[in-house]
Amino acid sequence: xxxxxxxxxxxxxxxxxxxxxxxxxxxxxxxxxxxxxxxxxxxxxxxxxxxxxxxxxxxxxxxxxxxxxxxxxxxxxxxxxxxxxxxxxxxxxxxxxxxxxxxxxxxxxxxxxxxxxxxxxxxxxxxxxxxxxxxxxxxxxxxxxxxxxxxxxxxxxxxxxxxxxxxxxxxxxxxxxxxxxxxxxxxxxxxxxxx
Amino acid sequence: xxxxxxxxxxxxxxxxxxxxxxxxxxxxxxxxxxxxxxxxxxxxxxxxxxxxxxxxxxxxxxxxxxxxxxxxxxxxxxxxxxxxxxxxxxxxxxxxxxxxxxxxxxxxxxxxxxxxxxxxxxxxxxxxxxxxxxxxxxxxxxxxxxxxxxxxxxxxxxxxxxxxxxxxxxxxxxxxxxxxxxxxxxxxxxxxxxx
Numbered sequence: 001x002x003x004x005x006x007x008x009x010x011x012x013x014x015x016x017x018x019x020x021x022x023x024x025x026x027x028x029x030x031x032x033x034x035x036x037x038x039x040x041x042x043x044x045x046x047x048x049x050x051x052x053x054x055x056x057x058x059x060x061x062x063x064x065x066x067x068x069x070x071x072x073x074x075x076x077x078x079x080x081x082x083x084x085x086x087x088x089x090x091x092x093x094x095x096x097x098x099x100x101x102x103x104x105x106x107x108x109x110x111x112x113x114x115x116x117x118x119x120x121x122x123x124x125x126x127x128x129x130x131x132x133x134x135x136x137x138x139x140x141x142x143x144x145x146x147x148x149x150x151x152x153x154x155x156x157x158x159x160x161x162x163x164x165x166x167x168x169x170x171x172x173x174x175x176x177x178x179x180x181x182x183x184x185x186x187x188x189x190x191x192x193x194x195x
Numbered sequence: 196x197x198x199x200x201x202x203x204x205x206x207x208x209x210x211x212x213x214x215x216x217x218x219x220x221x222x223x224x225x226x227x228x229x230x231x232x233x234x235x236x237x238x239x240x241x242x243x244x245x246x247x248x249x250x251x252x253x254x255x256x257x258x259x260x261x262x263x264x265x266x267x268x269x270x271x272x273x274x275x276x277x278x279x280x281x282x283x284x285x286x287x288x289x290x291x292x293x294x295x296x297x298x299x300x301x302x303x304x305x306x307x308x309x310x311x312x313x314x315x316x317x318x319x320x321x322x323x324x325x326x327x328x329x330x331x332x333x334x335x336x337x338x339x340x341x342x343x344x345x346x347x348x349x350x351x352x353x354x355x356x357x358x359x360x361x362x363x364x365x366x367x368x369x370x371x372x373x374x375x376x377x378x379x380x381x382x383x384x385x386x387x388x389x390x
Contacts, residue, residue: 021274028272032230041371076373077223078273079216175386176236177379178271184372184379191370 001194004049004123004145005183007033008113008154012054014062015093016086022078025056031081032180033148036187038068039076045187046070053113062095063116064088065107072105117165120145125167127154128182132169135189146186148179196389199244199318199340200378202228203308203353207249209257210288211281217273220251226276227375228343231382233263234271240382241265248308257290258311259283260302267300312360315340320362322349323377327364330384341381343374 013025022028030052037050048068055061064085066072074080091101092108100109117125124141128148147154147162154162159169172185208220217223225247232245243263250256259280261267269275286296287303295304312320319336323343342349342357349357354364367380 023270023272023275028270028274032227032271035227036376039373040376041373043371075218075223076227077218079223080218173383173386174390175383176238177383178234178236181231181235181379181383184376185383188368188370188372188376188380188383191368195369 001190002047002049002143003045003187003190005033005037005051006113006116006145006147007050007052007179008147008149008158009052009054009056011056012052013056014054014059014089015057016089017082019079019082019086022082027082027085028078029179030054030085031078032178033183034066034081034085035076035078036180036183038066038072044068044070044072051116053111053116055113059093059110061110061112062089062092063100063107063109063111063113064092065109067105069105114161117162125162125165126170127159127162127167128172128186129154129159129169130171130174130176132171135170135172135186138168138170140190140193148182148186196385197242197244197338198240198382198385200228200232200246201308201311201340201342202245202247202374203342203344203349204247204249204251206251207247208251209249209254209284210252211284212277214274214277214281217277222277222280223273224374225249225280226273227373228378229261229276230271230273231375231378233261233267239263239265239267246311248306248311250308254288254305256305256307257284257287258295258302258304258306258308259287260304262300264300309356312357320357320360321365322354322357322362323367323381324349324354324364325366325369325371327366330365330367330381333363333365335385335388343377343381 011025046068051065074084088108095110097110124144126146206220241263246260269279290305292305319339321341
């Protein structure tokens with residue numbers, strides 16, 4: 001079963017950025033989410049797709065999509081992932097709105113989070129919130145995407161938008177986990193259920 | 196309830212190291228474990244203690260112990276944690292065997308993993324292994340420490356040593372998770388049980 005995660009990053013850079021301080025634009029958080037989505041101890045989760053929507057300077061928005069393959073072109077550390085993101089952002093410079101470029105398992109597009117979600121077909125949208133339905137008794141639909149925005153939830157406007165799209169609100173417990181930890185915990189639940 | 200994690204790092208540096216490539220000595224992995232142990236979305240886990248035993252060059256061994264406090268002196272990103280580790284290793288240069296220095300919530304000692312474990316009193320040792328007892332039905336003792344070495348398990352010699360100390364072997368599922376992900380999943384289980 002495919003696993004698909006979506007991260008909304010309000011400040012994430014939309015062109016190559018400084019690799020010496022990843023906390024700027026919270027690119028460290030983006031990198032940790034990618035690490036959590038794909039890496040296990042001695043391998044890669046090849047059934048996983050990860051999308052990040054970057055909305056920071058200088059030219060928002062950018063969507064980067066990665067599909068799990070044996071060699072991801074980076075190691076699980078933040079800097080190695082950030083270097084790869086920088087290369088991908090470089091490919092996607094000067095993209096026009098709603099255009100995209102694909103290179104192997106990678107896609108970069110100038111596409112908004114909202115537009116992307118509106119065009120998802122036949123996939124249930126799940127978003128994580130500590131006050132949602134308990135993940136351990138949640139019946140996963142056959143096809144779904146998970147939006148990870150940290151376990152405190154998403155901006156109210158976004159939550160309302162997701163509810164209009166029929167999204168399910170799912171909880172991992174009472175703690176406000178960070179986005180990358182949400183991915184790890186969710187993977188574990190899915191591993192236990194679907195192997 | 197206190198949560199105490201122990202990481203054994205066979206190659207981790209025992210003196211200040213190069214912050215530009217944390218994959219050397221797998222200091223990236225050490226940093227990710229510290230991040231997973233202490234950080235939640237908007238706060239610190241103040242009930243957590245983390246020990247790492249570093250056994251790489253130039254002067255093994257070193258034990259670094261961190262106790263969760265409101266301000267840890269670093270952010271959740273790998274580089275910020277590595278910078279702090281560098282400062283701590285600097286404090287601990289020229290330590291004699293079995294000596295230690297404490298500074299606030301931090302301790303650095305020249306002490307071995309084996310010696311430390313032998314002297315644990317009244318605490319159950321738990322180590323993670325995909326073939327252990329299922330964590331979701333495991334009855335946690337009142338006081339325990341968890342050894343995280345990646346979910347593939349530990350070197351056979353170490354497992355035998357732990358068994359002689361009466362350790363319990365606990366599983367998070369069938370996947371070989373990386374050490375930092377093991378910490379996140381275990382925290383989640385403990386959060387759900389003990390809040």
